[in-house]
Amino acid sequence: MDAPAISIVAPAYNEAKNIAAFVAAITPVLEGLGEPWEIVFVDDGSRDDTIGLLVAARATEPRIKVIALARNFGKDVALSAGLAHARGRAVIPIDCDLQHPVELIPELVAKWRAGAEMVLAVRTTRAEEGLVRRSLAGLYYSLMQRMNDVAIPRNAGDFRLLDRKIVDVINQMPERCRFMKGIFAWPGFKTETVPFQARPRAGGDSGWSLFKLWRFALDGLFSFSTAPLKIWTYIGGLAAAGAFVYLAITIVQKLVWGIAAPGYASLLIVMLFFSGLHLLSNGIQGEYLARIFEEVKGRPLFVVSRKWGLDDDAPPRDPAP
Ligand code: UDP
Numbered sequence: 001m002d003a004p005a006i007s008i009v010a011p012a013y014n015e016a017k018n019i020a021a022f023v024a025a026i027t028p029v030l031e032g033l034g035e036p037w038e039i040v041f042v043d044d045g046s047r048d049d050t051i052g053l054l055v056a057a058r059a060t061e062p063r064i065k066v067i068a069l070a071r072n073f074g075k076d077v078a079l080s081a082g083l084a085h086a087r088g089r090a091v092i093p094i095d096c097d098l099q100h101p102v103e104l105i106p107e108l109v110a111k112w113r114a115g116a117e118m119v120l121a122v123r124t125t126r127a128e129e130g131l132v133r134r135s136l137a138g139l140y141y142s143l144m145q146r147m148n149d150v151a152i153p154r155n156a157g158d159f160r161l162l163d164r165k166i167v168d169v170i171n172q173m174p175e176r177c178r179f180m181k182g183i184f185a186w187p188g189f190k191t192e193t194v195p196f197q198a199r200p201r202a203g204g205d206s207g208w209s210l211f212k213l214w215r216f217a218l219d220g221l222f223s224f225s226t227a228p229l230k231i232w233t234y235i236g237g238l239a240a241a242g243a244f245v246y247l248a249i250t251i252v253q254k255l256v257w258g259i260a261a262p263g264y265a266s267l268l269i270v271m272l273f274f275s276g277l278h279l280l281s282n283g284i285q286g287e288y289l290a291r292i293f294e295e296v297k298g299r300p301l302f303v304v305s306r307k308w309g310l311d312d313d314a315p316p317r318d319p320a321p
């Protein structure tokens, strides 16, 4: 069989309701491209019958490849597993809940053929999200823009086209903290964008709680910027300078007028304020320390329990799990 030119990488976690519709929607689009293609599904330890459905889909369409991870590793790791196995000259990560419009794929591919090495699908509106979530997202992006060494494009998610060159770089990035928005942006290369509108999930539900979003936001900040770590030099410097000024004022006060009040309240406030700052700075150092700990263990990023249609297939046995 021809080596695929276009690889689709679709992580799937509990997507039994969506697999058939997704395959039915994307297959004609890929056929229309006129080049050999493959779809690499990564089952991220689903608890429903996602894997059975994927293997069944492969039985009728051998260009569908399946990787089963040994447990739920999270979407970013599942995506990384897919990228490591995709063989196309262009690779398109996409969600299989039909939120990313498959009709956009020809446009992504067209820009790639015209010379772009990364083609971002950028959301034009986030109208399907609430006002609070939208403004928080806006705030977050501008903060990230300011703090990061690499610019993370606004409103672009995983849905995009990556040239082989970029995929090869990403496959070499060993970090365990897979903040994909940052990882995708880091290699650079010639980038173009295509606007799109995200759709509501076709079936099932998304597991994003507010707390998970918060952790995700922090992950992005701490794994792609050292600014929160370095800022304490300046905060400390400012505090020390302030203390010096206050010292000078106090000496003059003492010498000229004498000091009458014992200053109990001011002492307490200053103490509490700086204890708070200390704990905060310790906490932020802890965030980095925890990340160093994760990295330093050097565990494999993901564990594959079985593959279908990819190089080192497990010994043949009944394909149904
Ligand atoms: N996903 C995954 N592992 C997870 C959670 C999600 O592989 O632990 C997949 C999921 O099946 C979907 C994609 O990642 O294809 C996006 O997930 P979801 O729709 O829950 O996120 P959202 O669209 O809300 O960002």
Ligand code: MG
Pocket: 095, 097, 099, 201, 206
């Ligand atoms: Mg989704």
